[in-house]
Amino acid sequence: MPSPCEHRCDDRQQGVQLAEAGKFVEAAAxxxxxxxxxxxxxxxxxxxxxxxxxxxxxxxxxxxxxxAESKKQCRxxxxxxxxxxxxxxxxxxxxxxxxxxxxxxxxxxxGSVAAYRQxxxxxxxSGPGSDADVLQxxxxxxxxxxxxxxxxxxxxxxxxxxxxxxxxxxxxxxxxLQGPGSRLWKCxxxxxxxxxxxxxxxxxxxxxxxxxxxxxxxxxxxxxxxxLELGCGSGLVSIAAASALGAHAVASDLQEVxxxxxxxxxxxxTGVLSTADAVAPLVLNWExxxxxxxxxxxxxxxxxxxxxxxxxxxxGPLVGTLKALATRSPGCLFIIAHQExxxxxxxxxxxxxxxxxxxxxxxxxxxxTTRCILLSGHLSPRPQERQFAI
Numbered sequence: 547m548p549s550p551c552e553h554r555c556d557d558r559q560q561g562v563q564l565a566e567a568g569k570f571v572e573a574a575a576x577x578x579x580x581x582x583x584x585x586x587x588x589x590x591x592x593x594x595x596x597x598x599x600x601x602x603x604x605x606x607x608x609x610x611x612x613x614a615e616s617k618k619q620c621r622x623x624x625x626x627x628x629x630x631x632x633x634x635x636x637x638x639x640x641x642x643x644x645x646x647x648x649x650x651x652x653x654x655x656x657g658s659v660a661a662y663r664q665x666x667x668x669x670x671x672s673g674p675g676s677d678a679d680v681l682q683x684x685x686x687x688x689x690x691x692x693x694x695x696x697x698x699x700x701x702x703x704x705x706x707x708x709x710x711x712x713x714x715x716x717x718x719x720x721x722x723l724q725g726p727g728s729r730l731w732k733c734x735x736x737x738x739x740x741x742x743x744x745x746x747x748x749x750x751x752x753x754x755x756x757x758x759x760x761x762x763x764x765x766x767x768x769x770x771x772x773x774l775e776l777g778c779g780s781g782l783v784s785i786a787a788a789s790a791l792g793a794h795a796v797a798s799d800l801q802e803v804x805x806x807x808x809x810x811x812x813x814x815x816t817g818v819l820s821t822a823d824a825v826a827p828l829v830l831n832w833e834x835x836x837x838x839x840x841x842x843x844x845x846x847x848x849x850x851x852x853x854x855x856x857x858x859x860x861x862g863p864l865v866g867t868l869k870a871l872a873t874r875s876p877g878c879l880f881i882i883a884h885q886e887x888x889x890x891x892x893x894x895x896x897x898x899x900x901x902x903x904x905x906x907x908x909x910x911x912x913x914x915t916t917r918c919i920l921l922s923g924h925l926s927p928r929p930q931e932r933q934f935a936i
Contacts, residue, residue, distance in 0.1 A: 561606075565609055565612075571609070571610075573609045574606045574609035574613065577602050577603070577606035577609060578602075578603075578606045580597070580602045581602035585633070600631070603627070603629050603630035604627060604630040604640060604644055606626050607623045607627040607630060607648065610623035610626060610648075614648075617653060618652075620649075621649075623644075623648040624645050624648035624649045624654070627641055628645055630644070631645065639664075639669050639672075642661045642664045643661070643680065645661040646658045646665060650683075650687050650690075655690055655694055658691075659688055662680075665680070692704070692706075698735065699735075699738055699742050699743075700742055700743065701742060701790075702818070703815070704818050705814040705815055706780050706781075706785070706811050730782060731779075731853040732885070732918065733884070734853060735782070736852070736883050736918050737786075737850065737883040738783050741783065741787055745791060761879065762847045762848050763847050763877065764847060765845070765847055770792055770793060770794055771791055771792070771793040771794065771848055772793065772795075772845070772846045772847045772848070773791070773796065773848045774796045774828075774844060775795070775797045775798060775850040776851040776864070776867065778799045778808055779807050779808070780807045780808060780811040782811075783797075783850050785812075785819065785825060787850060788824040789819060792820075800831060828841075829841065830843060832860075832863035832864055835863070835867045836867060836869075837866070842874070843867060845875045846871070846878055847879065848880070848881065849875075849882075851880075851883070852883040853883065853884070853885040853918075854882065855887070858894070865898045865902075868925065872902055872926055876927050877925065878924065878925050879922070879923075880903075880922060880923060880925055881922045882899075882920070882922070883921075884918065884919050896921070903925060905923045906921065906922075907923060908920075908921055
């Protein structure tokens with residue numbers, strides 16, 4: 547009776563033959579069957595033969611991409627490539643290249659650039675680095691993503707890398723920033739787009755129950771708004787506030803994010819911003835603010851933030867920072883584009899905002915299919931007995 551490994555070998559060989567004949571849909575099915583069989587056997591997953599599941603999945607993804615005739619099919623190929631990466635050794639780079647190409651074909655350019663970058667980092671860590679053709683692919687998709695973002699926001703000349711920093715190509719490239727601050731997340735794009743296209747009059751956050759409206763005080767001597775962005779990353783939201791609202795914008799984050807993501811982006815966008823100091827960087831550590839030590843947030847008219855919470859550990863420091871802002875700038879307007887992740891975390895954050903806000907508007911962002919909700923209202927230094935929510 548043939549062993550599972552022999553079955554898998556037969557499936558793989560059949561898949562190779564079909565792929566060589568240009569029958570990519572059938573080949574993908576054979577590679578997928580071989581991968582499923584390998585993954586279903588715990589012993590096989592631990593075996594170090596020439597047909598590990600991640601290679602079979604990568605073959606399946608490549609065949610799906612060759613056969614794809616729609617963005618949906620390209621996304622399916624990208625999902626298989628992601629599965630391959632998920633069960634591969636951490637230093638395996640090829641799966642990220644397959645994923646990058648599939649995401650590019652499905653026009654998910656930010657994700658494509660991120661995958662190209664990870665492919666490049668892994669190759670450079672092992673010695674050889676990316677070849678010239680892959681570098682050209684990376685440069686092309688990067689330019690495509692810039693054009694897409696510029697058109698999306700309507701800011702001519704805008705240059706913000708979807709992964710946060712505009713990392714140079716070639717041998718002189720520096721190590722890239724890692725972590726949440728290294729990415730331009732979808733909620734940031736949504737909030738920046740609304741600020742540019744609709745200002746503070748957007749119906750997504752301006753209407754309250756009983757005919758009330760949100761408003762922003764203008765406390766600066768020149769009558770301009772002052773905005774503070776929390777967790778700014780590359781500063782896209784602050785650039786939108788400065789350019790579209792004419793605001794005195796302050797973009798805050800941790801020191802490593804300011805240095806690696808925000809400052810390079812500001813240097814690249816002097817043509818978009820009216821003055822060189824239109825967006826001021828600020829190092830702000832939420833844990834320090836919440837504990838009442840170190841730097842404190844400045845006074846402002848509007849607090850902005852996008853995709854600020856990734857886990858429960860961040861909730862306390864973020865809420866503590868918002869409370870400090872409520873004390874320093876009572877009645878200031880806040881607008882937060884929140885990425886829904888878990889019911890527990892989402893409910894806890896909303897409950898904390900309801901306690902701090904004179905009013906609370908909760909609106910699902912109809913502008914995008916992303917699970918993003920817009921939370922807005924006015925911060926109060928005292929807990930409220932009643933809040934409005936829609």
